[in-house]
Amino acid sequence: MGSMTDSTSQVPAEDSAPASMAERVEGRSRRPDSDAFREFMGSGWGPRDASLPEREAVAGFLPARAAAAGEPFPGERLVVPAGTYKVRNNDCTYRFRAYSAFAHLSGLGAEKEPDSVLVLEPRADGPHEAVLFFKPRASRTSQEFYADARYGEFWVGARPSLDEVSAATGLRCEHIDTLRDALAKDAGQVGLRVVRGVDEQVERMVNEVRSEAGLADGEDARGADEEFEERLSEIRLRKDPFEIGELTRAVEVTRAGFDDILRALPRAVGHRRGERVIEGAFGAVAREEGNGLGYDTIAAAGDHANTLHWIDNDGPVHEGDLVLVDAGVEVDSLYTADITRTLPVSGRFTEVQARVYQAVLDACEAALARANEPGTRFRDVHDAAMRVIAARLEEWGLLPVSAEEALSPAGQQHRRWMPHGTSHHLGLDVHDCAQARREMYQDALLEPGMCFTIEPGLYFRADDMMVPEEYRGIGVRIEDDVVVGDDGRVVRLSESIPRTIADVEAWIASAQGR
Structure with missing residues (x-):
């Protein structure tokens, strides 16, 4: 059937200004926008299963992988994006497949989790801690629940919660909206490296934080970033x-x-x-x-x-x-x-x-x-x-x-x-x-x-x-x-x-x- 778009929004008036290219794609949808519709869509759903998943077998190996990845970079915050969807044609995307170093450090396989970021957080009293930033599922009272074709539960199924992913992987999990603040914390005193070419938005965010903190950024930071990417490759030469x-x-x-x-x-x-x-x-x-x-x-x-x-x-x-x-x-x-x-x-x-x-x-x-x-x-x-x-x-x-x-x-x-x-x-x-x-x-x-x-x-x-x-x-x-x-x-x-x-x-x- 192919990827659908929401087909329930209102048709724009004939005398409205010409739509942008992005608006033309969205213009295929005819979603109602009344208060009554939003209230009705957010009500009448049964309770969710409150149980947490069992710890996955890979979880026991993740701390050692994080320690190995961060070992040459004490006092530095290390950023590994999962990557995002890639356009196949028009508004249809390929199936998501995470960047391999992200999968290695997070233990997430299959099609989990697009637009996520794993950060190796430096600690003074031990090896780096892997912290997973991702977008958890939204409340069913939110518009995202039924209207967001990228994350909405109506479109792609229920996304996991922070607690569910943490229970399965053993990792500390945080909302992706808090990523910039986490990267900026003590920046300057703490160095910052990122894997390039995986997620442009994350790379741009890291460079903004580096620039504001007086750290090398852009091309001036390429050597440091590539040294980190090299390390992520080399720690996988010997399999656990x-x-x-x-x-x-x-x-x-x-x-x-x-x-x-x-x-x-x-x-x-x-x-x-x-x-x-x-x-x-x-x-x-x-x-x-x-x-x-x-x-x-x-x-x-x-x-x-x-x-x-x-x-x-x-x-x-x-x-x-x-x-x-x-x-x-x-x-x-x-x-x-x-x-x-x-x-x-x-x-x-x-x-x-x-x-x-x-x-x-x-x-x-x-x-x-x-x-x-x-x-x-x-x-x-x-x-x-x-x-x-x-x-x-x-x-x-x-x-x-x-x-x-x-x-x-x-x-x-x-x-x-x-x-x-x-x-x-x-x-x-x-x-x-x-x-x-x-x-x-x-x-x-x-x-x-x-x-x-x-x-x-x-x-x-x-x-x-x-x-x-x-x-x-x-x-x-x-x-x-x-x-x-x-x-x-x-x-x-x-x-x-x-x-x-x-x-x-x-x-x-x-x-x-x-």
Whole structure:
């Protein structure tokens, strides 16, 4: 039906002045404005449930996250907006999804809470305290209750109260209307940093307070603000037990989505846009069992698999094709899986497809084995996979130089057929912790709690005259999600999702009742 607007306001007089653009949008509504209507709308409602929600599992981890985020910034007030709605078209917005650092520090998932702000308040006798500022539900005697399409209960359902969110999260909660006063308290004696680019109004408010207090603001404060954003990214490099549990759940639901893809493959073959059939099968599970997709699904059949970010998904699926599916469910806590499987549409790999697939699988295994060696750095995982890829390309006679030469910094010819990285961190973002410094990410030693992907591939485009014709149009990627355990061992969270040639073929047969 789309987003509605209130359709009950009075029609303006014909001789009134021309309406502004904003007024024209609002002019579609015809809401009565009489005292009698307002009184009638505010009366006759039953009592609300006065019970408070139970404390959520994530609540016990929030104080440690706040302490870690604020540790480098004693005596400074740190501001993390949730973000706001983004316009899709005209007066329709996309579903709200909070800025990831806000979700991490507040514990709020799903579509909670737009236009909110989390403030890390400095304390002289301990770590920062996380204080959540948001707009609670209004009284049913207020005009907001029935007339406000952004917050009104008639439009978007009952918003939580301050006490309800505090009970669920363990955080101190305050009305968003008090935010400016809270930011201005002792400003000058207390520093102020904000995450930029998330909420323009909050950013503007922070800069006004900084300017009035004689603090650096605007571009003069950019370095300090970005240092804070960097910190928020780096504290998520190592996941706590709650996060690992949510990632495990995301992988489990993603497996269910792939099961439905296999059942839909026969229908995809007969559809003019079979890739959309695959995308839709997975998307239904993502929405039914989680918050939705962690990112746009790649459902790439045949040569489309050689376009790394193929998300149009508008092509046919033919018997004999491979279809590369890169998909992940984002669960309600906003943690996402990221899994890729390359599937033979007919249920069986051809000899050439199997040759390419096995090479990629061997690269996966080499990367995991390297991750389990003591003293491994994040970048070493990629290097281990590339050694296998280069060796196979040399064996098949595709490299213009030896594998050893290709692997040298001055070579890299093998990257023609494997142009992307092998791993990235995973969590609230599919490419998690992207603002972290290189020494904390690529150059860092693997440590317990790190969750990341292993995803080598081989891509032979249909128009690649550097490879024999039998390889052209074949694209293979295999991607698993892994975690470093407390004992330092790296294990696949996605172990239950078939990946060997024999297991993939058996998986398809079982799903389709063959």
